Amino acid sequence: MDEQPRLMHSHTGVGMAGHPGLPQHMQEGTGGTDGDGRKQDIGDILQQIMTITDQSLDEAQARKHALNCHRMKPALFNVLCEIKEKTVLSIRGAQEEEPPDPQLMRLDNMLLAEGVSGPEKGGGSAAAAAAAAASGGAGADNSAEHSDYRAKLSQIRQIYHTELEKYEQACNEFTTHVMNLLREQSRTRPISPKEIERMVNIIHRKFSSIQMQLKQSTCEAVMILRSRFLDARRKRRNFNKQATEILNEYFYSHLSNPYPSEEAKEELAKKCAITVAQVSNWFGNKRIRYKKNIGKFQEEANMYAARTAVNAANASSHGSQANSPSTPNSITYIAITTNLPCYKNQTVITIFL
DNA sequence: CTCGATGATTCAAT
């Protein structure tokens, strides 16, 4: 029963002579000086409000207008607002101030890290391509790939931003629309500023959940783009014929121990214009595939064995006879194959002999 | 489009 000053929003017309607009039960103690006439007024107004629905439309409209213009109207309206605010406030309250969504934070961080949501750097793909071109030279292929990646990324970025802007705009439009509507309605029903604020919050929350979806799908797109460009399997290129021949030559001439040393790998890498890692891959693949199906590689083995034999023969007796590499004589075969302890399986040797 | 060849990756064993 503690009676605080009730009408915080001290609208004009209410401040005079206590609170003449208040209903009786809220009025006690505040001095009833010349209150009887006012009470009569209030009673009349309330009566009119209660009966307004019984009247015809035109009559009600006219009465409504009259009530709207009544000098007591602002005061009554404020009281209603206050009551409503109090009751509404007690209903909700706990649901405010949700913590920042960790999922949303993750998405934001990733978009920032990928350069999708952050400040545009270097003017996008054009600059990237220019930089790549400028660096030029040896890494031309690599930088071409890179600029392609950058171009696609900036495409995603652009879509993301336009969509985001669209949502933002739609959100603002909708918010102002609703606020106008509420302001309009506030002339005929009590709507507190807090209520408007709450409504705006609801709208923003809805729109931010849409934005979250946008962020999610943008992240997915970036992930796909990344995996496409980072997974080297996707940009596999066969080695050129010469490189393959060099590698095969080494492999078949070291068939007893086809494990090139680090130095040998470097040498081969240099000759083939590939990396040492690629040489290692190649030998790894070759060993396992050869072992798996020696029969299949027999022809190849013969060819390279013959070739190295011919080369060796040529080296020893410098071209005294014009021997064709494609048809070496059988003596050379035997010489080579007996030099090859080979793998576990000795099929190659038996065939040759 | 199919299918074998091939370079790269992954993972367990050493």
Next chain:
DNA sequence: ATTGAATCATCGAG
């Protein structure tokens, strides 16, 4: 760290 084995993803011929 290196290797073997399985697997993936693409190439390229038919």
